[in-house]
Amino acid sequence: MINADVIAKSNDTASEKLNADYTALGEHLDRRGIDIAAIKSKVASYGVAVPSWGVGTGGTRFARFPAAGEPRDIFDKLSDCGLIHQLTRATPSVSLHIPWDAQPAADLNSKAEEVGLSFDAMNSNTFQDQPDQAHSYKFGSLAHTDAATRQQAVDHNIACIELGAQLGSKALTIWVGDGSNFPGQTNFTRQFERYLDAAKQVYNALPDDWTLLTEHKMYEPAFYSTVVQDWGTNLLIAQQMGDKAKCLVDLGHHAPNVNIEMIVARLTQFGKLGGFHFNDSKYGDDDLDTGSIDPYRLFLVFNELVDAETNPDFNPTHMLDQSHNVTDPIESLMVSATEVQRAYAQALLVDRTALAGFQDENDALMATTTLKHGFRTDVEPILAMARLENGGAIDPVAAYRASGYRARVGSERPAVSGAGGGIV
Numbered sequence: 042m043i044n045a046d047v048i049a050k051s052n053d054t055a056s057e058k059l060n061a062d063y064t065a066l067g068e069h070l071d072r073r074g075i076d077i078a079a080i081k082s083k084v085a086s087y088g089v090a091v092p093s094w095g096v097g098t099g100g101t102r103f104a105r106f107p108a109a110g111e112p113r114d115i116f117d118k119l120s121d122c123g124l125i126h127q128l129t130r131a132t133p134s135v136s137l138h139i140p141w142d143a144q145p146a147a148d149l150n151s152k153a154e155e156v157g158l159s160f161d162a163m164n165s166n167t168f169q170d171q172p173d174q175a176h177s178y179k180f181g182s183l184a185h186t187d188a189a190t191r192q193q194a195v196d197h198n199i200a201c202i203e204l205g206a207q208l209g210s211k212a213l214t215i216w217v218g219d220g221s222n223f224p225g226q227t228n229f230t231r232q233f234e235r236y237l238d239a240a241k242q243v244y245n246a247l248p249d250d251w252t253l254l255t256e257h258k259m260y261e262p263a264f265y266s267t268v269v270q271d272w273g274t275n276l277l278i279a280q281q282m283g284d285k286a287k288c289l290v291d292l293g294h295h296a297p298n299v300n301i302e303m304i305v306a307r308l309t310q311f312g313k314l315g316g317f318h319f320n321d322s323k324y325g326d327d328d329l330d331t332g333s334i335d336p337y338r339l340f341l342v343f344n345e346l347v348d349a350e351t352n353p354d355f356n357p358t359h360m361l362d363q364s365h366n367v368t369d370p371i372e373s374l375m376v377s378a379t380e381v382q383r384a385y386a387q388a389l390l391v392d393r394t395a396l397a398g399f400q401d402e403n404d405a406l407m408a409t410t411t412l413k414h415g416f417r418t419d420v421e422p423i424l425a426m427a428r429l430e431n432g433g434a435i436d437p438v439a440a441y442r443a444s445g446y447r448a449r450v451g452s453e454r455p456a457v458s459g460a461g462g463g464i465v
């Protein structure tokens with residue numbers, strides 16, 4: 042966390058220009074029949090969770106290049122996450138990953154309170170082996186051929202629920218790497234039956250007010266077949282489990298050019314959209330920064346979400362899930378949180394009455410132009426004003442760089458060895 046004076050000083054130099062830009066945008070939106078204050082209010086109350094693992098430098102299977110001041114444990118991670126929220130006012134919660142972040146609940150709650158954060162969905166890990174575990178996940182976890190290995194994975198997921206319940210979390214996200222690397226290596230049907238049976242045991246351990254989020258991913262670490270490979274399989278799982286089970290959509294977990302916004306609409310229509318992992322992708326699961334490659338697709342996803350907002354039961358979790366290889370993770374996460382807010386604000390500007398009319402009249406050109414009108418509007422003054430009024434920074438990256446935070450934690454936290462393998 043940084044001194045409030047640093048934020049105030051940074052804002053002082055930028056506030057005059059912001060006021061002028063905000064006034065001009067307000068007049069422009071007024072001519073379109075849109076109240077800028079109402080949009081700002083919605084943006085101000087919007088939050089996206091930060092993944093605890095996002096504040097460390099990521100990497101690839103080839104290498105990892107750690108930066109100065111890498112968080113050494115979950116408490117350092119929570120400090121970094123707290124700073125991101127302090128400056129952006131857009132990331133009020135953190136999603137933990139167990140066992141990486143496993144610590145006594147009292148200590149986690151105390152640190153979270155200190156840095157002004159709450160806990161979002163819990164994430165289990167059955168895609169790598171831990172030093173003290175009895176059975177290896179080399180050939181799978183919840184779908185493993187060996188019953189004892191499946192049971193170990195089930196028990197781990199239940200332990201995640203039990204810890205999360207003490208932290209105020211209300212969801213467990215399961216992603217498994219189970220699959221195969223060779224045709225014939227596994228029987229697709231029997232493997233999926235084993236997964237469903239094990240996942241049901243986890244589902245049965247959920248408190249009544251919890252949601253089970255299952256996350257699909259097309260490939261990797263399994264490169265021939267993956268048990269939960271697409272939204273169709275994910276939907277089957279959620280339907281087989283029950284009302285508390287919903288699908289989580291990670292934007293990077295699809296083939297290039299897949300119409301993700303349509304998947305969002307389908308899952309929403311049947312009450313099975315549970316949450317998002319925001320990131321971006323150019324080729325495969327690159328986990329690039331949200332909105333860095335295709336901001337229009339991000340906007341189109343939010344267009345579907347805003348369309349569904351009228352349903353009071355519609356409340357999917359939103360989280361960033363990306364890997365930072367060449368940037369300061371704190372800066373990337375601040376910019377990405379802002380990109381998510383930007384897509385939300387742009388989607389709020391779409392004239393839905395006009396759009397529905399053009400759709401009914403089959404006026405394709407005017408329908409798509411109506412959508413684009415929202416996307417083309419520069420909403421930055423709305424985002425910046427929402428941050429300023431909530432106590433954040435008009436320009437979070439500028440304030441962060443002025444604070445000297447990275448240099449300070451660089452001297453406080455011993456360097457992490459770069460010799461280890463990358464986290465993908």
Ligand SMILES: [Mn+2]
Nearest residue numbers: 256291318362
């Ligand atoms: Mn993800």
